[in-house]
Amino acid sequence: MKIGVIIFPGSNCDRDMMYALENVMGHEVVELWHKDADLQNVEMVVLPGGFSYGDYLRSGAIARFSPIMQSVIEFANTGGLVLGVCNGFQVLCEAGLLPGVLLHNNSHTFICKNVFISPANHASAINSGLKPKAYKIPIAHGEGRYFISDEDLKKIEDNNQVIFRYCNENGEINEAANPNGSLNNIAGVCNEGKNVFGMMPHPERAADENLGNTDGQDIFIAFFEALKLTV
């Protein structure tokens, strides 16, 4: 697959993401500069983590108006595949491509540690091939508390748009396992069309055996296998 990784001013997880997608997963990866409107015919767009525009105003609020984002919105609205990780997830929510919003963690601290997430269902390409178990994936964020109105929460739950939930290492979903106060322990969601995905944890940081954790690689492997089946 040809994959484009967007670089905003302040993005800092682009290199790790490109390494995971290219060197580990073997895809063709190109950089997409935020000022260019050209998506270079990629089949998937990835928005990496970081602090685009310094998280000024609100995380992702300014990046969502970059020239590249207009192209991403059109691409997504015609069924193109988009994945946002951490700041990328925040940008996609601000752009209206994903429902909800990411607030400050309820501890109001930046949390950087390994957590466990489990697939919320098997309803979309990102989780259809995953085992119903706890995957250990690191988080590193100050604004990761997922929030949405009660009415829209019911919609996304009923529509299987929640893709991952925070859990403990036994896969139990409870308050103790929720690092940031996200509603319903939501760690990631997708859109109605199930072609746009966002998650706060960083699978690209658990994708290489040299890092001692390949649970992120398992998520990528299952994701790309599922996508092959839909082609």
Add this chain to the structure above:
Amino acid sequence: MTFRADITIMPHRALLDPQGKAVTKSMGNIGLPGIENVRIGKHIQLDVNAETKEEAEKQVKTACDKLLANPIMEVCEFSISELETA
């Protein structure tokens, strides 16, 4: 004409505001235990060029709706006054 807008953006009342909660707890440390329910938002000032005050208000409302505030989590209010020319 140039107008100045003063914009206040606050988190929705129903939302937990951990920053405000932490500050509320500190009030006891400065001898003011009677202060409660601190909530913290943003104040933005900007100038807008427009023919009329109504037009200026329209521009500021668009700025608030599109960029300055996220309606899922914030409430936005503003007032506009004409900037006095020297």
